[in-house]
Amino acid sequence: MPSYKLIYFETRGQAEPARLLFAAGGLQYDDVRLTREQWKELKPKTPMGQLPILEVDGTAICQSKAIARLIAKEVGMAGKTPLEQARADMIADTVDELAAPCQTFYTLADRNKAEVLKKEFVEKTLPRAVALFEKFASAEGYFVGNSLTWADVTFFAFMDWVITAIPGDHLKGCENLKKVMDNVSSNQGIAKYLKERPETPY
Template structure:
């Protein structure tokens, strides 16, 4: 049996979608959670100085995007249609840029920087979110499955649902503005294979 070890912080963040893939596929893995206190001494031992990274039989694969694509394909969380898979790649890259664009809103929300949260919400977060969810809505409008791809759930759905969970916790207007995203998040998080893990994971704002 292949031995998988996932290294990430003890929060959801960039590692949670990877965890969800393993639980969805019912594949055993070692969930190596790094405390923020231990990170400075562990950082130099990682492949790129960042997490998450995945060990597969002792071989290291860094970068969340590479890990998601690898595991998604390996465990069947991809579309049977090449164009739809390209759309999933597009959603991943677009949302990565979107989350970087609203970084200051994350930082002021979690007191990493000082600033006017309401002003940053209005000037930075809201315009970026409106643009991002318009693009995602266009992808949903072409699917009849309730997921991003017509063929059913993909790794990109797991990623998007986790992003929705995070942002609705930071934005009291989220559900009113983008109800279709809440519906999607609930649909993904209602998948039977995920229930045991989702019910047991500890709360984390990110």
């Protein structure tokens, strides 16, 4: 079995889908969480100058989506057919697009402008996106087929962060999406991980 080392910051962020997938599949890995100071020292030595990085038997893989997709394939959660895999990719890509503005309003130096962007996201962008996702999720709580895929896990990771960072009933009336969240959080490996994972601000 390959040796895995996942390198990221002391946050959930873009590495959380990978951590959840590792947990769901019961794969052992080294969860390396860097401080900002440690990252400054390591950054010049990395392939793309960014995190997360997954080392597989010493070979570095960059980009969070590539990492999550690789793990999903390893644990049988990428989709059972090429069409299912494409659908899972579609959902994961859309989640990624939805998450992009969040990085802006949490890192912007101008806090007043950041609050305006955050308000627009919560009141306009997020409700539209949630309504769209609700249509793609089945009544059983899966985006693809009849079992968990990395699409469900990716959506869960993002919404779990949103609910923590921006309290509110963001899934009000979205019974299919609530079932997706329940299906992911009740997975045995993920439930154990969620109970034991380090407390982080985001």
